[in-house]
Amino acid sequence: MNIAIAGAGLVGRVLALNLLRTRPDMQITFYEKDSKEGVSAAGFTAAGMLAPYAELETAESVIFELGQRSIELWPDLLKEIGLYDGYQQKGTVITAHPQDMGELEHFIRLLRYKVDTVGEIEDCNGGEIGAIEPDLAQHQKGFFIPSEGVVDAQRFMAFSVNYFERFENVSFREYTPVTHIEAGKVYTDEGVEQFDWVFDTRGLGAKEHFDDLRGVRGEVLWVEANDIDITRPTRLMHPRYKLYIVPRGSGCEGIDLEYCKECKLSQTTGYKRYIIGATEIESEDFSPISVRSSMELLSALYTVHPSFGEARVVNSETNCRPAFRDNLPRIENEKGLTRINGLYRHGYLLSPAVVEKALTEGIFRQ
Numbered sequence: 001m002n003i004a005i006a007g008a009g010l011v012g013r014v015l016a017l018n019l020l021r022t023r024p025d026m027q028i029t030f031y032e033k034d035s036k037e038g039v040s041a042a043g044f045t046a047a048g049m050l051a052p053y054a055e056l057e058t059a060e061s062v063i064f065e066l067g068q069r070s071i072e073l074w075p076d077l078l079k080e081i082g083l084y085d086g087y088q089q090k091g092t093v094i095t096a097h098p099q100d101m102g103e104l105e106h107f108i109r110l111l112r113y114k115v116d117t118v119g120e121i122e123d124c125n126g127g128e129i130g131a132i133e134p135d136l137a138q139h140q141k142g143f144f145i146p147s148e149g150v151v152d153a154q155r156f157m158a159f160s161v162n163y164f165e166r167f168e169n170v171s172f173r174e175y176t177p178v179t180h181i182e183a184g185k186v187y188t189d190e191g192v193e194q195f196d197w198v199f200d201t202r203g204l205g206a207k208e209h210f211d212d213l214r215g216v217r218g219e220v221l222w223v224e225a226n227d228i229d230i231t232r233p234t235r236l237m238h239p240r241y242k243l244y245i246v247p248r249g250s251g252c253e254g255i256d257l258e259y260c261k262e263c264k265l266s267q268t269t270g271y272k273r274y275i276i277g278a279t280e281i282e283s284e285d286f287s288p289i290s291v292r293s294s295m296e297l298l299s300a301l302y303t304v305h306p307s308f309g310e311a312r313v314v315n316s317e318t319n320c321r322p323a324f325r326d327n328l329p330r331i332e333n334e335k336g337l338t339r340i341n342g343l344y345r346h347g348y349l350l351s352p353a354v355v356e357k358a359l360t361e362g363i364f365r366q
């Protein structure tokens, strides 16, 4: 079969990995409006949290179920591309500033009401938090969700490109925006090309087809610190925002991108790197992070541990999540064309399970 994938972002890559796994000789042509490294994809900005429980506060139970399935699927996908240390399932710590404890308890009550597996959410006092994460022992109360995980999103994007390049039957049309898609046809400024099947995974770039698709702005900061060692994703509850700190180790082995060449600090000093995110703003604004968001993210960081006061801010990123009105993912199937979109703030949490669903339940199977 001769397949086109329009959009080499997160979903496009997860899809190609699945296709190649069952049919390694399949002809796959990626169309990408930017470079094949995917640095402009939302999937490159993401923290890669796999947090089905924590997302339940605002998400439907289908997100929880698909998320659980994706957590089962990610390790094999990452092994396939040689990213052996790009997945961690050591749980999430959730805590709050003392004056926001009411907010945190309300959040946990809501999660427990929504899922049967309440045993999964453990109450922790300071000593118990310290036993899990010694550098968080100063927090007197918190919760621990042992089964949540995280994917190293930026290395997933980099390793998947390296993997695809090993296949002679996979090609990239970089800097080639797709203007229109029909069953079996991809339109670009250069003309129209025919395929046996086309997958539309353009994220926010698929607005020419979906009139209810919107972007939700998200901002993250990257910091490096040598006085503090947190090894698990940590959430901080706050009345206005729900922020997380995601440890990213101290290097970016395997990533050969301009972006990573810029953050030299950890490579030379062994500093630990953390992503602080993410804001959620109803706007399709891709401009750099605002002062207000920076202050909120950094003050949350400082609340989690005052030693972060000496951390160095090494990067900031802004992107927009593709979302529909109901904030749920959507799969559209017709003969010769499958569209997958609307993964909103759950792309890493959902993409393996949503792609599996699209390939097993879709017409493509026949």
Ligand SMILES: Cc1cc2nc3c(=O)[nH]c(=O)nc-3n(C[C@H](O)[C@H](O)[C@H](O)COP(=O)(O)OP(=O)(O)OC[C@H]3O[C@@H](n4cnc5c(N)ncnc54)[C@H](O)[C@@H]3O)c2cc1C
Residues within 6 Å of the ligand: 006, 007, 008, 009, 010, 011, 012, 031, 032, 033, 034, 038, 040, 041, 042, 043, 044, 045, 046, 047, 048, 049, 050, 176, 177, 178, 179, 201, 202, 203, 204, 205, 206, 217, 218, 219, 220, 277, 278, 279, 318, 319, 320, 321, 322, 340, 341, 342, 343, 344, 345, 346, 347, 348, 349, 350
């Ligand atoms: C700040 C932030 C933090 C996030 N954190 C998390 C998290 O912790 N956990 C989680 O599960 N999810 C997270 N997400 C969400 C996740 O990143 C998205 O849900 C996911 O990336 C959507 O995948 P996608 O492939 O549909 O879109 P994208 O990853 O954006 O990929 C779309 C691709 O299509 C290309 N494209 C667009 N238009 C065209 C065109 N016309 N022609 C050709 N190519 C085109 C784009 O350049 C891009 O490469 C986060 C998102 C943001 C912004």
